[in-house]
Structure formats: structure tokens, C-alpha cells
Amino acid sequence: MPSPADLYPHSVYSSGTVYIVDDVEPNGGSVANDDISDICGEITLTEHAKKCGWVRRFFEGMTDYKVKGINLPKGSRPAAFFRYWKSELEGKGANDLIIVYYHGRAGNNGIDYSWSLDGYPRAPVNAYNLITMINRAGVDCLMLLDCDLPSRFKEKWDRLPGSIEIVANGGQLRDTFGNRIENAGDFTKAFLVSLGTLLKHIDTKRKRAISPLTIPEVMRSDRSLDFKPFCLRLDGSTNGRDNLVKRIKIDPRAMRESKKVEFFAYTIQGGEVEQGSEATIQVAIDEGIDMEGEDDSSHGLFCPQ
Secondary structure: OOOHHHOOOEEEOOEEEEEEEOOOOOOOOOOOOOOHHHHOOOOOOOHHHHHHHHHHHHHHHHOOOEEEEEOOOOOOOHHHHHHHHHHHHOOOOOOEEEEEEEEOEEEOOHHHOEEEOOOOOOOOEEHHHHHHHHHHHOOEEEEEEEOOOOOOOOOOOOOOOOOEEEEEOOOOOEOOOOOEOOOOOOHHHHHHHHHHHHHHOOOOHHHOEOOOEOHHHHOOOOOOOOOOOEEEEEOOOOOOOOOOEEEEEEOHHHHHHHOOOOEEEEEEEOOOOOOOHHHHHHHHHHOOOOEOOEOOOOOOOOOOO
């Protein structure tokens, strides 16, 4: 039986950019360190600043992607936030990948889903409109949201050629009086440690991963979170079998060669996918053959492949 990594055509992105929304130190120095214990080390900053620093250090040290912190000038209004994104998205297309990280407060549903930044603008920014803007730009986007996200949106997005995958904290644990329980796992740290540990141990026998992995798959072994990460995908999967559908994944074999984290676009529908490939890879996953010499059938993914 072929490796699941060989069943789907995949392409390399021509560029990759990581955006840290509400980054308190957008001009921070680069830190390249292979020791994952240094990625989430103690930093004497606020929780928000600490997490922005972790994400910056990880992507600058373990990928070849460009990292940009978004920290608008004092007095900026929501319109300036969207002008920034309009400028950034111009010239980007299907061969470009953008990764958007946000940690902070979020609320409401549907067209009113918004983020409240620590910096500027002080007024909430409409995150639903941001996702719509990225969707219409036709780029592939991975959003990592350490904030509240509705699992069911009242209003839907149009299904356009680009692929958007939103991975967010799966929920918030509360006590019997309805109060939120703090420190019940950390989504940002779980993501960084899971991916960094995979890279660090990519050459050991125990971690001889061979099949491409989504972010929820990478995080499946983490037990620090009370809820599995929630995954929302915007693609053409509901528009018929002939529509192009992609998944944003890492390839452990490429990581093993480059010693870097890199994402690829895997075509699972439309394009050049052979009939039967999707069913074949799902059987492979169900039988738990993603690891050489290790049964991993109890992956417990929250969202389907």
C-alpha cells in the first residue's frame, strides 16, 4: 500500500508570510534555536506579549517564512487595519501562503464576529470581514486563533478558489458556577511545542512520521488542552466533486531533509487527483499507519481530513 504522502498531488508555495496580529513588539530580534525548550521559555512580559514573542521566535527560527508584526500607530481606527490588509494582499495569489496568528479577546457570531486588540485600533475590528477579504484574495491561509471562535457561523462565506483553514482553541472550561477556569491548557503553547517537538525528534525511530499532517493532527498527542482544537475550513468541497479542494499540511519527509517547518498545498479533490485516492488515504488514516513501526490509530481528530 502506498504511503498516504504519495496519494495526493501537492505543490510548494512560492512564498510564505506569517502575520502576528496586535504584535506588541513587531520589530523584535530574530532567535534561531533548535531547542524547543527555548521557544516557550519564561519571558517577563504580559501574557499577550509573551505569546506574540513565542510565535515570532518559532517562525523566525524554524521556518524560512517572513514574519510581520501588525502594530498600528496610536490613534489608528479600524479602517486603517483593513487598509493594511488590502495592501498586504495585493499581488498575492494561489501560490502564496499566509499564516495569521491572533491571541486576544473575541466575540459575537456571523457578520458581527470581532476581535478586540490590546493596541490600536481601540474599537473592535470585524474579523468576519477580514476572513472575507482574505477569502476573496484567492490566497491559501492558515489562521491560528488563540481566542473564542463560534463552531457554527450564522452567515457563511462564499466558497472561492483559495483555501482557508482556521484552527482555534476548542472551548473554555468553566467551574460549576459558570466561571472560566484559567490556565486550563494553552493553545498557543500546545501548537508550538507539538510542532517543534515533531521537528526536533524527526529523525528518531519513535517519530518516523511519513504521511502529511494537518495542524490538528500535529496537536493530537497534546494532552494539556481540555478541548481538542476546533478546525473550520473554507474551500470548494460543497460545490461539487469537480471543484478544487486543498489541504494545508506539513510533510515530515521534507522536514527531515531541510530541518525546517514548511507547509504544502495538498490537492484532495479536483485537479489531478485520481479516483479512489481520497478513500484510500482515509482508510490509511483509520488504520493508523501514519508512523513507521508505530500504531497510531487513536488519533482522535476533531475535524475530518
